[in-house]
């Protein structure tokens with residue numbers, strides 16, 4: 001039976017969106033929280049949500065308005081931390097869920113942050129560079145009242161990159177009157193960014209993928225990989241798997257799906273995407289027109305690395321992979337999780353699998369504060385260690401409690417967050 005949650009007045013029970021998936025995940029972990037369950041409601045209430053109007057003058061002289069959000073879900077363990085998404089489908093429900101998953105992720109890998117997320121409801125491909133810059137700067141000014149190096153630190157997410165972070169850092173700094181490099185992470189190296197940050201999320205996906213493969217007795221060399229989303233996360237993960245001798249047999253993006261059972265040339269595909277903006281039209285593979293077929297591709301490891309709510313009760317039964325590595329946030333619905341569990345598919349949850357990005361963001365923030373920068377080798381070594389340790393701890397707990405890796409990761413994370421909440425106590 002699904003529990004009917006109390007939802008804030010601005011959401012409706014019908015069509016609650018990704019926030020509903022998150023609430024169901026919290027319900028699943030609550031029986032394992034012991035006395036801390038008394039505090040669990042704290043996980044179901046975002047601490048602070050800011051909705052802003054972002055007006056800009058278009059190049060043709062007209063005025064356009066966009067809806068912007070910044071949600072700080074929880075700050076019990078430290079400042080808010082989480083990306084900024086520019087996408088036409090951004091909603092408050094989505095940003096709430098993404099901010100909550102950041103709280104869980106940061107606690108699961110034990111970096112000293114709470115959880116936050118932001119976004120603008122816009123298709124950035126419809127904007128010129130000048131319009132994009134004006135929109136980013138106005139949004140940053142609007143949310144400037146709640147972000148800051150010790151308050152809440154944004155980072156890149158879908159359709160945002162180093163350039164957007166540079167504009168955000170500059171806008172915040174100009175408003176403050178001094179350079180505040182620690183206000184965002186994922187910056188260009190020349191502005192206090194960290195070596196290895198751009199690749200960090202994909203690298204983390206690859207590292208936990210290798211750990212999961214060992215547990216499943218799967219040799220990465222020759223393993224068949226399918227990737228949905230060929231952006232920052234999916235593109236890098238595909239490259240690293242391919243360099244390790246795996247075969248990337250299918251890639252889907254927002255426009256098309258390309259397959260090749262003997263393995264796609266990932267470097268050539270990346271060059272094609274850099275040039276054209278999509279995998280569509282890539283000559284080194286066969287394009288399939290039925291998007292749903294992607295899920296049924298014959299593969300060992302499936303990496304959803306695009307958007308949330310992709311693996312559903314409709315397509316979960318068709319999945320043939322042995323392992324799912326969640327590069328995206330929230331790609332699997334709770335009902336689909338149950339189907340995959342019954343089929344014996346190992347799901348490595350987002351809050352562990354894609355935590356490499358925030359881990360190196362944490363390194364970037366520390367480096368900015370100390371103005372002392374580390375080598376790429378040091379960063380990758382530390383990242384790999386944290387990812388492996390987090391995966392192993394969650395794996396052991398899952399075995400001990402006989403629960404899924406997701407529930408185990410949520411037990412670890414919620415325990416850390418709620419212990420912090422309890423020790424701090426309620427103010428006033």
Ligand SMILES: NC(=O)c1ccc[n+]([C@@H]2O[C@H](COP(=O)([O-])OP(=O)(O)OC[C@H]3O[C@@H](n4cnc5c(N)ncnc54)[C@H](O)[C@@H]3O)[C@@H](O)[C@H]2O)c1
Pocket residue numbers: 156157158159160201228229230231232233234252253254255305306307308327328329354355357358
């Ligand atoms: N960038 C990070 O550091 C980071 C960290 C953790 C998690 N994530 C998550 O990873 C996912 C991808 O983020 P990213 O930074 O790689 O974004 P990105 O903008 O670099 O790439 C997004 C990719 O997804 C594809 N895509 C978009 N809509 C799609 C659809 N409907 N079907 C199939 N493909 C679609 C796009 O074509 C593109 O290839 C998101 O869920 C994000 O929250 C990102």
